[in-house]
Amino acid sequence: MCNECGCGMSYAPTSRTARAATPAATPSHETVVAVRESLFGANEAVAAQNRATFRTHGVLALNLMSSPGTGKTYLLETLIPLLARIPLRCAVVVGDLETDNDAQRIARTGAHAIQITTGQACHLDATMVADVLPQLDLAALDILFIENVGNLVCPASFDLGEARRIALLSVCEGDDKPAKYPTLFHKADLMLITKADLLPYLPQFEPARSEACLRALANHSPCLTISSMQPETLAPLVDWLVREHAALKQPAHAWKAV
Amino acid sequence: MHELSLCQALIATAERQLAARPEHAGRRLKALKVSVGALSGCEPDLLMHLFPHATPGTQAEGAELKVEFQPAQVACNACGERRDVSANQLACPACGGNNVSLVAGDGVFLTGLTLSDD
Numbered sequence: 001m002c003n004e005c006g007c008g009m010s011y012a013p014t015s016r017t018a019r020a021a022t023p024a025a026t027p028s029h030e031t032v033v034a035v036r037e038s039l040f041g042a043n044e045a046v047a048a049q050n051r052a053t054f055r056t057h058g059v060l061a062l063n064l065m066s067s068p069g070t071g072k073t074y075l076l077e078t079l080i081p082l083l084a085r086i087p088l089r090c091a092v093v094v095g096d097l098e099t100d101n102d103a104q105r106i107a108r109t110g111a112h113a114i115q116i117t118t119g120q121a122c123h124l125d126a127t128m129v130a131d132v133l134p135q136l137d138l139a140a141l142d143i144l145f146i147e148n149v150g151n152l153v154c155p156a157s158f159d160l161g162e163a164r165r166i167a168l169l170s171v172c173e174g175d176d177k178p179a180k181y182p183t184l185f186h187k188a189d190l191m192l193i194t195k196a197d198l199l200p201y202l203p204q205f206e207p208a209r210s211e212a213c214l215r216a217l218a219n220h221s222p223c224l225t226i227s228s229m230q231p232e233t234l235a236p237l238v239d240w241l242v243r244e245h246a247a248l249k250q251p252a253h254a255w256k257a258v
Numbered sequence: 259m260h261e262l263s264l265c266q267a268l269i270a271t272a273e274r275q276l277a278a279r280p281e282h283a284g285r286r287l288k289a290l291k292v293s294v295g296a297l298s299g300c301e302p303d304l305l306m307h308l309f310p311h312a313t314p315g316t317q318a319e320g321a322e323l324k325v326e327f328q329p330a331q332v333a334c335n336a337c338g339e340r341r342d343v344s345a346n347q348l349a350c351p352a353c354g355g356n357n358v359s360l361v362a363g364d365g366v367f368l369t370g371l372t373l374s375d376d
Contacts, residue, residue: 029375039267157299182346218348218356
């Protein structure tokens, strides 16, 4: 007797032929195989390798995600010299559809900057990052900033192997962006509200509202309001980076596993 | 998001699962069941629309795609409530607290394969 669908017929080609003669009277001979496998599994496997590589070298890898134009590159240009004084040694991997303009700008700070030109691809994935890692001297690094392609949708779904995710939102945008793009913001380990020097001209943007949207995503991560034009506003961010880097040395550090 | 590449990943995953089950060799893949989370970045309608374009020449050719939407589900660490919530309101609907854990709704999974003899 069939053990699979309970149709009462023996599981043999002859019975299938017999059943075909009276299709309405007998159930179709089918089996449902239960499985559970993530469709992001291939990317997640490479991300896990990247994460292990970063951990081996004690490198704090940070995935910076935002819409285009939040000032990710300018922030790094301002931040890297401040971190160099600590001293924390930084490198940057930056993704863009075209040009190496951002890498050139960052290289002027003295940090090693690698441009990934994605063509028409709208996000970085773990393999793109893995492919450029051999170009970096990880043993001589403390922090690797991975500046993702400016996009609030696709980067959210691709783990790169980072330890922490940073979401940026500029005051020129809607302050409710975290509510509109929950997939990206709910996983952020830090939210930065950028270009705060423009706040006097943009009274409709309320940083408190952005933070409330983030909290509605059950996200307890810090939210910092900064301006790269006013380097003193970056002090809390520098403190956060120092703490996160120091935490890497702790055996109990909870490495982000997505 | 990237529904076409997700369709390709889905088919590759299904073919790998089938290859690991030689007892079903020769049977036809009639349907694939997928769970799509509200916070996965994947749009179920696009997945359904693109699936037939990804199947020709694969074992999934002619198969039906069954998509099951998985709402965001949180477990409250304060009051213990476990409930489905909207994707941008993840606080606990029972006690209002936001000390919750997201327990479902952030992934895309192949969950079932229907195999047929005909």
